[in-house]
Amino acid sequence: MPHSESTPEQQDPPARTELTPTMEDTTLNLGNGGLTDEDLLMAGVDEVESPPVVPPAAVEQQPPPSSAPEEEDAPVEIKQETKSDIKLEDLFDGMDSDSDDEFSGKNNHTNKDLVTGQVPPSSPGPAAPSGGGSNPDLLRAFYQLLFPWRHYFQWLNHSPTPTPDFKHREFSLWLSGGVVFRFQSYATLDLLRKDVFKHLPERIEIGPIYTANPRDRKTFRNSSAFKPVAKELCFDIDLTDYDDVRTCCDKANICGKCWRFITMAIKVLGVALKEDFGYEHVMWVYSGRRGAHAWVCDRKARGLDDHKRKAIGNYFSVVKGGEKTGKRVNVRRPLHPHLARSLGILKEHFLTDVLEGQDPWREEDRAEKLLMLLPDVKLRVALKEKWEANPGRSSVVKWGDIDSVAKTMGSVNTKDLLEAKQDIVLEYTYPRLDILVTEQKTHLLKSPFVVHPGTGRVCVPIDTDDLDGFDPLGVPTIGGLVNEIDAAGGVVKKEGDDEDRRGAEWERTSIKPYTDQFRGFVHGLLREEREFVRVKREREEEGGLDF
Numbered sequence: 001m002p003h004s005e006s007t008p009e010q011q012d013p014p015a016r017t018e019l020t021p022t023m024e025d026t027t028l029n030l031g032n033g034g035l036t037d038e039d040l041l042m043a044g045v046d047e048v049e050s051p052p053v054v055p056p057a058a059v060e061q062q063p064p065p066s067s068a069p070e071e072e073d074a075p076v077e078i079k080q081e082t083k084s085d086i087k088l089e090d091l092f093d094g095m096d097s098d099s100d101d102e103f104s105g106k107n108n109h110t111n112k113d114l115v116t117g118q119v120p121p122s123s124p125g126p127a128a129p130s131g132g133g134s135n136p137d138l139l140r141a142f143y144q145l146l147f148p149w150r151h152y153f154q155w156l157n158h159s160p161t162p163t164p165d166f167k168h169r170e171f172s173l174w175l176s177g178g179v180v181f182r183f184q185s186y187a188t189l190d191l192l193r194k195d196v197f198k199h200l201p202e203r204i205e206i207g208p209i210y211t212a213n214p215r216d217r218k219t220f221r222n223s224s225a226f227k228p229v230a231k232e233l234c235f236d237i238d239l240t241d242y243d244d245v246r247t248c249c250d251k252a253n254i255c256g257k258c259w260r261f262i263t264m265a266i267k268v269l270g271v272a273l274k275e276d277f278g279y280e281h282v283m284w285v286y287s288g289r290r291g292a293h294a295w296v297c298d299r300k301a302r303g304l305d306d307h308k309r310k311a312i313g314n315y316f317s318v319v320k321g322g323e324k325t326g327k328r329v330n331v332r333r334p335l336h337p338h339l340a341r342s343l344g345i346l347k348e349h350f351l352t353d354v355l356e357g358q359d360p361w362r363e364e365d366r367a368e369k370l371l372m373l374l375p376d377v378k379l380r381v382a383l384k385e386k387w388e389a390n391p392g393r394s395s396v397v398k399w400g401d402i403d404s405v406a407k408t409m410g411s412v413n414t415k416d417l418l419e420a421k422q423d424i425v426l427e428y429t430y431p432r433l434d435i436l437v438t439e440q441k442t443h444l445l446k447s448p449f450v451v452h453p454g455t456g457r458v459c460v461p462i463d464t465d466d467l468d469g470f471d472p473l474g475v476p477t478i479g480g481l482v483n484e485i486d487a488a489g490g491v492v493k494k495e496g497d498d499e500d501r502r503g504a505e506w507e508r509t510s511i512k513p514y515t516d517q518f519r520g521f522v523h524g525l526l527r528e529e530r531e532f533v534r535v536k537r538e539r540e541e542e543g544g545l546d547f
Contacts, residue, residue: 132456132477132478132479132482133202133288133451133452133453133454133455133456133457133477133478134176134202134453135478135479136176136200138456138478138479138482139200139201139202139451139478140197140200141482141485142451142458142478142481142482143193143196143197143200144197145485145491145505145506146481146505146506146509146511147196147449148449148506148515148518148519149189149193150189151515151518151519151522152189152448152449153166153189153192154522154526155297155518155521155522155525156169156206158299158525158526158529159526159529160526162187162188162189164209165209165230166186166189167185167186167187167213168185168209168210168211168212168213168214169185169206169207169208169209169210169214170182170183170184170185170206170207170208170209170210170214170444171184171185171186171192171204171205171206171207172184172204172205172206172207172444173195173196173199173201173203173204174201174202174203174204174205175199175200175201175202176202181199183207183214183215183217184214184215185213185214185215201450202451202453203446203447203450203453204446204447204450205444205445205446205447206444206445206446206447207228207231207442207443207444208228208229208230208231208441208442209228209229209230209231209302210226210227210228210229211225211226211227211229212225212226228441228442229303230302230303230441231302231441231442232295232296232297232301232302233279233295233296233301233302233304233309233312233438234293234294234295234296234437234438234443234445235269235293235294235296235316235431235433235437235438236291236293236294236433236434236437236438236445237262237265237266237291237292237293237431237432237433237434238287238290238291238432238434239254239258239259239261239262239290239291240252240290241432241434242258242261242432243323244323245261245354245358245360245427245428246258246261246358246360247358247359247360247366248357248358252289252290252454253290254289254290254472254473255473256471256473257353257357257358258358259470259471259472260349260353260357261353261429262291262292262472263349263467263468263470264345264346264349264353264429264430264431265292265430265431265432266284266292266294266462266464266467267345267467268342268345268346268430268431269294269316269431270282270284270464271341271345272315272316272338272341272342273294273296275341276315276338277301277312278298278300279296279298279300279301280298280524280528281296281297281298281521281524281525281528282294282295282296282297282464283295283297283448283461283518283521284461284462284464285448285459285460285461285462286457286459286460286461286462286470286472286475287446287452287459288446288450288451288452288454288455288457288458288459288475289452289454289455289457290472292462293437293445293446295445295448297525298528299528299529299532304441305441306439306440306441309438309439309440309441310438310439312438313433313435313438313439315338316431316433316438317433317435318331318339318426318430318431319426319427319430319431319432326372327372327373327423327427328427329423329424329426329427329430330423331423331426333419335422339426342426342430343422343425343426346425346426346429346430347425349429350425350428350429351396353429354395354428354429355394355395355396355399356395356396358395359394359395359396360395360428361395361398361399362392362393362394362395364387364388364391367387367398370398370424371383371384373420373423373424373427374402374417374420375413375416375417375420376406376412376413376416376417378409378411378412379402379405379406379409379412379417382405382409383398383401383402383405386401386405387401402417402421403417446459447459448460448461448518449518451478455477456477456478456479457472457475457476457477457478458475458476458477458478458481458511458514460475460476460511460514461514461517461518461521463513463517476509476510476511476514480510481509481510481511484508484509484510485505485508485509488508488509491505
């Protein structure tokens with residue numbers, strides 16, 4: 001970004017601190033991480049202790065920072081437990097987010113490993129240029145300069161001042177070297193920030209709000225005294241679940257073509273969550289590599305029990321089974337209004353993004369799958385003969401062949417064929433969810449605005465008003481953001497002030513539109529919370545029923 005340069009006639013400019021890390025870099029003294037005094041007061045923080053500045057000459061002699069917990073206000077590393085030691089914690093085994101191979105059970109690690117702090121080894125994956133998702137110097141700069149702490153706190157707290165919604169919320173910090181801190185909780189934003197600045201986690205996951213402080217869970221003798229009471233209703237979509245229908249990429253790899261499956265899913269779920277369930281505050285967040293997460297933050301959604309969450313999950317469970325199970329969509333007729341509406345949304349995407357963009361049936365073995373989804377045996381035989389006689393036909397042409405050959409035969413049941421084609425459209429385009437993320441309050445999910453360790457990309461909100469304009473490969477990386485600050489002149493220091501000026505660095509980088517979007521979302525959520533409190537108070541004053 002352009003910045004004014006000083007001339008010899010001008011006064012000395014404010015000192016600036018370059019952020020691009022090198023092997024000789026010192027620890028950055030970035031203090032409040034972008035929060036003003038007003039921000040800290042709103043978060044219930046009186047004073048913030050800045051990390052110390054390490055003189056350059058002392059860097060090599062200084063031992064690396066220890067991740068071991070302190071006795072006070074520090075996370076406790078979860079040790080390996082014997083079977084006889086496991087009591088209340090067993091209720092929450094296996095509830096970690098599994099969106100990414102870096103930290104998931106998809107690498108054939110047990111869920112128990114995630115609870116005891118044995119993290120599956122990182123998968124290298126296709127790293128983004130200058131990503132630096134695991135670089136501690138870049139993480140320090142990001143957390144202290146660019147992370148939206150104030151609005152992050154208000155999003156989870158539902159108020160500008162600390163409440164049990166924040167104090168009793170579980171956080172999970174994932175550190176380099178395979179260390180996981182589960183059941184962390186913080187009375188104020190300042191305490192959370194201090195822990196993050198101290199440990200520089202590669203990943204932060206968010207869990208439910210409990211009846212008591214999660215750090216005190218072992219002091220309770222039974223689960224009724226310590227249990228989850230609220231959490232956002234969440235949805236997790238991962239492109240690896242589309243590997244049987246996408247041809248451009250597979251596994252952790254993505255491109256603009258296959259990202260269209262995520263776009264379709266967000267459109268379908270977004271309309272349904274609003275029109276069928278009445279939810280207004282839904283935030284979609286890029287996972288940092290190959291997926292997206294939805295956070296439904298409405299008060300009535302946060303209070304759902306697991307039975308209702310499971311019912312909502314089942315509502316969206318249309319594509320079932322694995323890729324080797326044959327026909328994966330079997331829906332009743334007449335179609336449910338949600339499915340009829342979804343077909344209206346998806347049919348154009350099916351033609352352009354699937355048939356043209358993916359060309360899923362050009363190859364003979366994939367075309368066999370299409371034939372098996374058709375109900376009429378004679379039609380399948382006729383189509384196979386036609387395609388074998390005319391090899392290389394595109395998927396668009398083969399899709400048209402179904403109707404033309406059926407019309408020529410004259411004996412095909414048109415109603416059955418229409419329903420089969422509708423099921424095919426749904427199988428290739430309808431959202432595919434990790435259902436456990438939706439069904440269970442105790443399931444952890446990766447936090448917005450953390451950095452994906454494999455790609456270095458920030459998990460930013462997705463603008464649902466411009467879904468077609470979202471480019472996952474264009475999302476800012478942590479390394480790129482720090483370079484942008486350097487290009488804009490580094491961290492500005494006030495004249496005569498010993499502390500760096502903080503709070504404006506994010507505005508000079510490409511993270512700004514995503515932060516602005518998040519701030520707007522949080523403001524809307526807080527307006528609803530204030531209105532709820534006002535109406536509740538008025539009803540109580542009038543002697544009406546509480547709700």
